[in-house]
Amino acid sequence: MHPKMKELKERLTEVDDLNSATWLLSWDQQTYMPPGGAEARGRQMATLQHLAHEKFTDDRIGYLLDDLQREYADEPYASNEAALLRVTAREYAKATQVPPDFVVEASNHSSAIFSAWTTARPDNDFARLRPMLEKTLDLSKRYATYFPGHAEPIDPHIENSDYGMDAAIIGALFADLRAQLVPLVQAIAERPLADDSVLHQHYPEAAQIAFGEEVARTLGYDFKRGRQDKTYHPFATKFSINDVRITTRLDAEFLSAGLFGTIHETGHAMYEQGVDQALEATPLASGTSSGVHESQSRLWENLVGRSRNFWHHFYAPLQEQFPAQLGNVSMDTFYRAINKVEPSLIRVEADEVTYNLHVMLRFDLERALLNGQLAVADLPEAWNARMEADLGLVPPDDRDGVLQDVHWYAGFIGGAFQGYTLGNVMSAQFFAAAQQAHPTIRDQIRTGSFDTLRGWLTENIYTHGTKYSADEVIRNATGSPLSIAPYMAYLHGKYGELYGL
């Protein structure tokens, strides 16, 4: 190895070690930390983050990148070295283009508004947050100015989580999707509501955990390189390719929360566990974008986990785990219950069909705010109007409206939401391509075998880490650019049958 490449990798490993340590501190904060630890923990995480930023933005890294990009100019695009230099140079440019003072100001504001939100939301008091949210908007616009050459101020924010995308691409895609989803939701709303009361029974926690872990293991999550713990907000987190953990939140009175939450996080975690070991401790060693990441959580949660084929295998074991609750419930009744569609106020509780309408609402409002077409003062009204237009519901208060998600109250406005719907769209495109490559996948799922599907996903997506952009991954894996067609075909097929459309 070129000695400068060796030095670059050593420096990047140091940064990765600091980041991984920060993530462990955060995991512990959310799982086992006693309440007394909170104050010091916040400070410790800030210290490690600051050091990681300082180490990553060191001039020496810029010098090494410049020099090595010349040295490795003839390396093939797909080689680990070329990819490392390409992706690291991109991240380095981004990290060094923002003045350190701005980073501190934004981070301090973020802590302040988050803290205010934790009481303003229960108090249903948007007015109290308004001036702070205006500052968030101002900071979000100023952030965009450090990245000139973009068409819209939301674009640099999008690029941070979904590199290669911008508001024009996503806006067009979302407009198409919305035009097709709203009528579908309306058509379903005209049919009799599915009955999901079987899910709303008492399901003891220990049995839920046991079943969830059995499912995760069968799907292919490697517990020798991971584990599951309980948290208030479920998440997946990575400390190395060989230590990728998930957390779950159980609701003893509602089966879906823990069960599909576990499958969702298992999807995220299998992506991270599937990255090529050669990329360990480099910026290449994680999922490539929020959209592609979400495509994996949603593929496993919805396209696999809420399918008839999946329950063909797993329903009997579930009944065995919960004989009193499900012993006399037919699989068809259960299948209809877990796929109940009903317009609702809260994004994170929304079903598969209406979910994207919540996301697109947020994306469009972010874009309008950043473009100066919408004022923060008018945000609650705009939110409610759009809810009525798309879902036929008006939130009774801001608590379940504009205050419901933490995202705008813990970071920038812009870029935080689109990945959820991009992920849904991608999930169907990936799943269709996998089935085209291996037509036996459906039958295998019916028998509880997921190796072929996971193998295809690993080979086409997981192993590459961030080596390729989302767009490259999609084209390489499916032979086509991103398209909503497979997703709409999936929804129409599944829900057409379920609701007799």
Place this chain on the structure above:
Amino acid sequence: MHPKMKELKERLTEVDDLNSATWLLSWDQQTYMPPGGAEARGRQMATLQHLAHEKFTDDRIGYLLDDLQREYADEPYASNEAALLRVTAREYAKATQVPPDFVVEASNHSSAIFSAWTTARPDNDFARLRPMLEKTLDLSKRYATYFPGHAEPIDPHIENSDYGMDAAIIGALFADLRAQLVPLVQAIAERPLADDSVLHQHYPEAAQIAFGEEVARTLGYDFKRGRQDKTYHPFATKFSINDVRITTRLDAEFLSAGLFGTIHETGHAMYEQGVDQALEATPLASGTSSGVHESQSRLWENLVGRSRNFWHHFYAPLQEQFPAQLGNVSMDTFYRAINKVEPSLIRVEADEVTYNLHVMLRFDLERALLNGQLAVADLPEAWNARMEADLGLVPPDDRDGVLQDVHWYAGFIGGAFQGYTLGNVMSAQFFAAAQQAHPTIRDQIRTGSFDTLRGWLTENIYTHGTKYSADEVIRNATGSPLSIAPYMAYLHGKYGELYGL
């Protein structure tokens, strides 16, 4: 606050944050980390340790210390500022006197010999480790050369864990102690052996944990600022004054392991939880020496936890927790069982009376090795001869002899053991002083009340952190220098009665 004092504290906080993060990584490694995480975790901990060392030995810290020691020259000795400068300057001098190359060489060797020991001990193969242990001895001697002016090469090693002590002081104390202990052990050995079979029954883990936590809580360990988890090797660890955790190892077939292990670690943890909050995130915010630390674990474990008064309160609840095992066992039988004295091969399993003979053996061998009076090649034989002289036992193999403790195979030779016995000696001196100050302590223990004792310990020991040296703490708290008299009086009183001597 002087701006330079502010800067010094900020820099020390950064170091403390890195150290605390390292300790959390280590805690996780021993509690919840999946096996796959091991490789990256070792690297991550090394990175953080290296950064903490680099930050602490920064020239700027030396400059600030010099300057501030002049600025604060008139501050009273007992003030937080004077103590911070005094203790930090001492640590800084120590950390900067050792060349970085040596630190790396010693650390690499340490990893190598530790790894070799993990297989050589089960293989009973001292010969395989001998050349590496010779290198350890060489490194330990070289380390001492960086601290000229000491009488013996073991002294700088002792100073690292028991500041203020040296081989001459400890050697004299230990010689006295040994001269009194050996006859006591022999006298006890001539009496009928106590029967501890009641402890060797099946004690279900969950009930052991529940009882252990109840005891820890009653003694005064604050679970809002701590928690208990299971590990292979029990320990206490601190991430801040308000997050001090303990771990325990349970043996379902032997009650004492988990029960007294929990009380022992609770003692360490209450010391750390009791440090003055004003010292948080500075080098003053922990126990002052390995001896004083051990005095607290042993005071709570032995002088409190193995006393008749303690069980006067706790035996009924223990019987309630384990009715099948202890329902028909008298408290006297139980009390004799937990205080059984019997010479044995393994230090960590030794009873209160014979334990110190194991420690002094190691201390004397370390001292002889470092002084060139003993060769590594002759170490097993010297070990066995001393075992026979002091305990009347010869290890059947090196596995249960010279290979048993990890200390010499994971760091320097020198300074690792004396704290255990210093702690035992101090524990009795502190306990006697506390009782002299508050004669009601004994009666309170009989009723399960520990506030007066813990209050005295907090006021005289815990709150000061490392502000005072062990010697200062002992003189301030007890009015006398360290003495073996209270300890021998305690042993003679307790075991004289138990064994009818």
